[in-house]
Amino acid sequence: MYKRLFLLLFCLLSTMGQILAQIPGNGQYRFSVLLAPHELNGTLPITITPPGGTPQAGTITVALGPKGALAGTMTLAPNTYTISGSQKATNSGLSVKLTATGPGGAIKLNGSLKTDGYITGKSAGGKDPLIPKGSVFAIDARAAKALVAKMDIQLSADAKGVVSGGGTARFLGQDETVSLKGKLTKAVVDPRRGTVKKGESCTLTLSSPSISWSGKGSVLEDGFAFAWKAKGGGGTTAGSLLPVKSTDADQGSSAGQIVVADGALDVLYPRSTSMSFEVIDAVLTSYPDEVTAQLNLGTVPASSLVIGGNTITINPLNFADGKNTLTITAKDELGRSMSSSFVFWSGTYSLTVTVVDELGNPVPGADVFAAIGDSPNVVKSGISGGNGAVIFTGLPDRTITLEASTASGLIGTTSVVGTGGSTTVKVIGFKTPSAIANNDFSTGTTAGWEVSPGAATIIAHDEGDTGAGALATPANGAFAVGPDYDMELATLGEGPQLASRTAAVSPGTKALKVRYRFITTEVPGGYFGSKYNDYFAIVLRTQSGGGFAAEANTMNNMGLAAFDAAGRTAWREVTLPVTDTGDVFQVNMLVANVGDGAYDSYLIVDKIEEVKIDLVVTNAERQLLETNRFEIKVDGGAVGSNFKIEISRAGSNTWYPLSTNQIEDNFKQRVAGAFNLRGKVTIEGQEYTTPMRALTVRFPAANDIKGAATCVAAFDASWTSTKASATATQRREEAFWVQLNTNSNKEDYELTTKVFGPWVTNLEGAWVDPGATPADNPAAPAPNATGAVYTVGIFHTHTPTVFRTVGRGVGPSGADGNYANAKGMPIFAYDYVGDASGNSPAGHPLNSAAKVYTAGPTRRATP
Structure with a gap:
C-alpha cells in the first residue's frame, strides 16, 4: 500500500533525460519528502469492541511530534483517557504504540495500518471494563493525510563540485532551517569513442532539527533524479528516482x-x-x-x-x-x-415585479422567479405581496427573465433588463376550450387563438431557411383552407408579445408537441452576447392532468452556434405526455425584444401536434400456425424508438415480451388462448403505451384437421389396416389421438401410438378405448412461448360388414358423439359411405366407398 501511496506523491521518471556537459550552477529547488503514509494529527474516529461485546464508538485526538511521538486524549463515553505513544512508519507499513490511561489504569493499544485505511489492533493490560484485555480497536485513518516534509533549498557548486547552500523544511506546520552538503561529479567520457561512459552525478544530504534526507543520483537537464532515504516524524522511508526539479521547471499537471x-x-x-x-x-x-x-x-x-x-x-x-x-x-x-x-x-440594481391577472388586478401570494437570461440557472425567487409586487435586488444590467405562478394554476412570463426599475407579469389561467380545429393554422387564420394585437401573421410553412415573412394577402382577403401554414409571432418594439390557445385533448392522444423556431435579427445585427438579449418562451400544460412542459430561452444562453448567419435556429419541439380522458390543454407563447425596440425577433410556430399511438392487430382472431401482422403506429409527427409489443392472457396483469420491432409482418401464432396485446414506444425520452387490443388464437377446426396431409395419410393407413384385419370370425377397431405441434422445428400434426379394440365375433358390436387424453406439452405455455404440442382430436375406425350376417348404420354412433363432447374436441370416424338408407348391410363389399366422419365439437375450446 505504501509503495502505491509513494507513487501518488512522487511521479517516477520514465526517462533519465539528456545529460548536460556542465554541472548546474546556482539553483532554487523545491521537493517533497514522504515520511509517513498518514499524519496522525487531529481528531479521528475510534471504535473499541470488547470480546463478545458491542462496539463502542468514540474519538481520539492526538498531536504528532517531530520524532513520531503521539500525545492527546481519547473519549469513550463516559470516560476520557490520556494518550501517549508513538508512530513508526516505513515504506512497508505503519505501526502505532499507544498507552491510554483512564479510570481503570493504563491500557496498551498497539496496532498497524491496514489496506482499508484503518489502524487496528488489540488491547493489553488494564482493568477498565470498557476496554478489557483482548478488545479490538479500529482508528479510522482514511481521512488522515500523508506526513510530508517540504524542502525549499538554494544550492550552488564550486569548481571542484562541492555543493553548498541552505533553505527551509516545512514540517508539521513549522519552518525549520535546513543545512545542506553535497558533491557533484562530472560525466566520464570515453576518450577513444567520444561518448559518455557515466553521466554526471550528485550526492546531497539535508538535515534540520526534525528530519534528515540524503540522496544519490544523476544530473538531469532541469534538476536531479535521486535514490533517497529520509527520517522524521517516526517515519523511515526510502525510494528511487525522486525528481528534484528547479522551481523554474515545469513540474507537470496535478490530479487536483x-x-x-x-x-x-x-x-x-x-x-x-x-x-x-x-x-x-x-x-x-x-x-x-x-x-x-x-x-x-x-x-x-x-x-x-x-x-x-x-x-x-x-x-x-x-x-x-x-x-x-x-x-x-x-x-x-x-x-x-x-x-x-x-x-x-x-449586480446592484433593483427591480420591482408586479404580478397581475388578465383584468390588471394585483395577484398576491404568487411565486416569482427572476433568472439571468444569459445563465438561467442563476435565479432569485420571491413571493408577491398584498399589492402583487415583489422586489429583487442585486440584479445586473442584463436580460432578466421572469416567471410567475399561483397555486390556483395561473402562470405568466416576461423579460426585462435588470436596470428596468419595474415591470409587470400578467398571469393567466385556463380559458374555455376553443371548438375551432386550428392546431396547425390550416384555416389560414389565427382562429381559436388569442394573440397580441398586430403581432401574429400567417405565413407559408418553409421547412428550410428562407426566413420569416408574411404571405401576400389574397385578393379576396382570405387564405385558402388546407395548405401548410405557420404563425409568425413578432416583436413590436420593446416588451413581450403573446399568443395562447386552449383546446380539448382529442381522444387517443398520448402526447402534445409544439414545433417552433426562434429567429432574431440581433444575431446578424452584431448584438449577440450583449444585454439586448431577446427572449422567447413556450409553455404547454394540461388542466386536469397537471402536466407541464416548457422552454424559456434567450439568444445568449442558446449560444451563437444555435443560429445560422440570418439568426435562425433549427426547428425545436416541446412535448408533453397527456391523458385523453376529457383533459384540456393550453399553450402559451411569448417573444420579447429586450433592452430596446430595435432588431425584431420572431417565434415561428409550425403547429401543435397530437401524438397518437396505436397497436394495429390485422386479425383479431386466428388459428394456430396461421400468421398475423402487428404494427405500432405513431402519428402526429413524432419519432419513436425502443418499440415493444407485449402479450398477456385475458384477465391477467402479467405481461410478456413478444417483439422489439415496430412491425411484426408475418408473426406465426403458436400458442392458443384469449390474449391482450399492447405496444410500447419511447418518444423524446418518455415511454408511452398503446391501448390494449384483444386477440384470440383458436385450435384448428375438424375440417382443417381431417384435410391436413399428415392426418389424411394416417387416417387412410388406419382404415386400410382395419379392413385387412377383418376375417369371417373376427374384426377390431383402431384409434389414436391427433395432436398439433406448433414448434418451429415441426409445425405439423402428430399422431399418438395406435391402440386396438378387442377382437369381436360376427354378432358383436366392435369398440375401442383410445386411453386417457394426452396432456398438452407444456401444460400451460406462456403467451409468448415459441411453441407447444396440443391434443386437438380423436380418431378411430369402424369395422367392415363384409363377413357379417347383420348390417349396421354408418358414421359416428351416439356413443362417439357423447365421448367427443365429454373430451371437448372433435372425434373422427372412418367408415363406409353406405347405401341409400345410410347403412352398411351384411356382406357389404370390403372396398366399398368410405370417408372420414366427424362428431362432437367443431374444434377444441379456446383456453
Whole structure:
C-alpha cells in the first residue's frame, strides 16, 4: 500500500533525460519528502469492541511530534483517557504504540495500518471494563493525510563540485532551517569513442532539527533524479528516482481540482464578498506565491489570498456588474499545476415585479422567479405581496427573465433588463376550450387563438431557411383552407408579445408537441452576447392532468452556434405526455425584444401536434400456425424508438415480451388462448403505451384437421389396416389421438401410438378405448412461448360388414358423439359411405366407398 501511496506523491521518471556537459550552477529547488503514509494529527474516529461485546464508538485526538511521538486524549463515553505513544512508519507499513490511561489504569493499544485505511489492533493490560484485555480497536485513518516534509533549498557548486547552500523544511506546520552538503561529479567520457561512459552525478544530504534526507543520483537537464532515504516524524522511508526539479521547471499537471467550498454558482453575489475554494484529489501547496487568481482582466492582489490547509480564501472578492470570470491557478505539494475557472454573476440594481391577472388586478401570494437570461440557472425567487409586487435586488444590467405562478394554476412570463426599475407579469389561467380545429393554422387564420394585437401573421410553412415573412394577402382577403401554414409571432418594439390557445385533448392522444423556431435579427445585427438579449418562451400544460412542459430561452444562453448567419435556429419541439380522458390543454407563447425596440425577433410556430399511438392487430382472431401482422403506429409527427409489443392472457396483469420491432409482418401464432396485446414506444425520452387490443388464437377446426396431409395419410393407413384385419370370425377397431405441434422445428400434426379394440365375433358390436387424453406439452405455455404440442382430436375406425350376417348404420354412433363432447374436441370416424338408407348391410363389399366422419365439437375450446 505504501509503495502505491509513494507513487501518488512522487511521479517516477520514465526517462533519465539528456545529460548536460556542465554541472548546474546556482539553483532554487523545491521537493517533497514522504515520511509517513498518514499524519496522525487531529481528531479521528475510534471504535473499541470488547470480546463478545458491542462496539463502542468514540474519538481520539492526538498531536504528532517531530520524532513520531503521539500525545492527546481519547473519549469513550463516559470516560476520557490520556494518550501517549508513538508512530513508526516505513515504506512497508505503519505501526502505532499507544498507552491510554483512564479510570481503570493504563491500557496498551498497539496496532498497524491496514489496506482499508484503518489502524487496528488489540488491547493489553488494564482493568477498565470498557476496554478489557483482548478488545479490538479500529482508528479510522482514511481521512488522515500523508506526513510530508517540504524542502525549499538554494544550492550552488564550486569548481571542484562541492555543493553548498541552505533553505527551509516545512514540517508539521513549522519552518525549520535546513543545512545542506553535497558533491557533484562530472560525466566520464570515453576518450577513444567520444561518448559518455557515466553521466554526471550528485550526492546531497539535508538535515534540520526534525528530519534528515540524503540522496544519490544523476544530473538531469532541469534538476536531479535521486535514490533517497529520509527520517522524521517516526517515519523511515526510502525510494528511487525522486525528481528534484528547479522551481523554474515545469513540474507537470496535478490530479487536483479546485472547487467552490462555501458558495454556489447559481446565485447572484454582492459586488464585494468573501469566498473559499477547496482543493480535492491533491494536497495544496503551502507556499503562498504558488497560488494566484485572475478576475476578469485583472489580477487578484496577493494580499487577498489566504491559504489554509487545502483551502484558498479570497477576501475581498470584488466583482464587476454582470458576468465575472474567476480563474484560480495553484500548485500541489509536488509542484504540479492545477487551474479552475468559475463564472459568478453580480449586480446592484433593483427591480420591482408586479404580478397581475388578465383584468390588471394585483395577484398576491404568487411565486416569482427572476433568472439571468444569459445563465438561467442563476435565479432569485420571491413571493408577491398584498399589492402583487415583489422586489429583487442585486440584479445586473442584463436580460432578466421572469416567471410567475399561483397555486390556483395561473402562470405568466416576461423579460426585462435588470436596470428596468419595474415591470409587470400578467398571469393567466385556463380559458374555455376553443371548438375551432386550428392546431396547425390550416384555416389560414389565427382562429381559436388569442394573440397580441398586430403581432401574429400567417405565413407559408418553409421547412428550410428562407426566413420569416408574411404571405401576400389574397385578393379576396382570405387564405385558402388546407395548405401548410405557420404563425409568425413578432416583436413590436420593446416588451413581450403573446399568443395562447386552449383546446380539448382529442381522444387517443398520448402526447402534445409544439414545433417552433426562434429567429432574431440581433444575431446578424452584431448584438449577440450583449444585454439586448431577446427572449422567447413556450409553455404547454394540461388542466386536469397537471402536466407541464416548457422552454424559456434567450439568444445568449442558446449560444451563437444555435443560429445560422440570418439568426435562425433549427426547428425545436416541446412535448408533453397527456391523458385523453376529457383533459384540456393550453399553450402559451411569448417573444420579447429586450433592452430596446430595435432588431425584431420572431417565434415561428409550425403547429401543435397530437401524438397518437396505436397497436394495429390485422386479425383479431386466428388459428394456430396461421400468421398475423402487428404494427405500432405513431402519428402526429413524432419519432419513436425502443418499440415493444407485449402479450398477456385475458384477465391477467402479467405481461410478456413478444417483439422489439415496430412491425411484426408475418408473426406465426403458436400458442392458443384469449390474449391482450399492447405496444410500447419511447418518444423524446418518455415511454408511452398503446391501448390494449384483444386477440384470440383458436385450435384448428375438424375440417382443417381431417384435410391436413399428415392426418389424411394416417387416417387412410388406419382404415386400410382395419379392413385387412377383418376375417369371417373376427374384426377390431383402431384409434389414436391427433395432436398439433406448433414448434418451429415441426409445425405439423402428430399422431399418438395406435391402440386396438378387442377382437369381436360376427354378432358383436366392435369398440375401442383410445386411453386417457394426452396432456398438452407444456401444460400451460406462456403467451409468448415459441411453441407447444396440443391434443386437438380423436380418431378411430369402424369395422367392415363384409363377413357379417347383420348390417349396421354408418358414421359416428351416439356413443362417439357423447365421448367427443365429454373430451371437448372433435372425434373422427372412418367408415363406409353406405347405401341409400345410410347403412352398411351384411356382406357389404370390403372396398366399398368410405370417408372420414366427424362428431362432437367443431374444434377444441379456446383456453
